Amino acid sequence: MKPSWYRRPVLDVARDLIGCVVTHGECSGVIVEAEAYHHSEPASHAFVGLTPRTTTLFGPPGVAYVYRSYGVHAMLNAVCEPPGVGAGVLIRALEPVSGLDLMRTRRGLDDVRRLCSGPGKLTQALGITLSDNGSDLQRGPIVFSARPRAWRDVQIAVSTRIGITKAVELPWRFSAVGSRYVSRGVRAAAVASPAEPVG
């Protein structure tokens, strides 16, 4: 999608990203779980304001914000809203579509359900690293593209974000209803209004 598609309220973008495709090299997958983060709430990295670390988040929309988590894992976000607003969508899980053999090699396991069922897992499977931070999500090397036909009317569940200690009550987590590729911890969740078409 083009940069203007991301220049919207981060909650709308997070919801609309469910069903979209992430491609990196020969590997790709459909987004089945994502969370929104915004500088106005303390769980967001951008809450502390503009620092070297958050420069990408406060920059133009439609680019990748990749950071290291727990000193080990790379985490992939899509930067949203106009420049000056620190907002992004954390990609938490993918349903693998192509490049499965390479994903298996990188992950060191065979089970398709475990290849991309977590934010650190999917970056390892797709070969996404910190060097991809700041790259354009339309031009690549990481490419986000619109929902395939089969995903156009995906049902989306809303729940609270996981793995955080602040602003835990905000219902800013979105997932594809019935997907077997989401990360652990999807509990009872309300179903959101039908997703809007991507375009």
Place this chain on the structure above:
DNA sequence: CATGGGATTGACT
């Protein structure tokens, strides 16, 4: 310059 704390995962009890 020292310190504390993660938007996690995988191995183990």
Place this chain on the structure above:
DNA sequence: GTCAATCCCATGC
């Protein structure tokens, strides 16, 4: 269910 690995960065002295 518990817990260590591992390192970058924001903060405070």
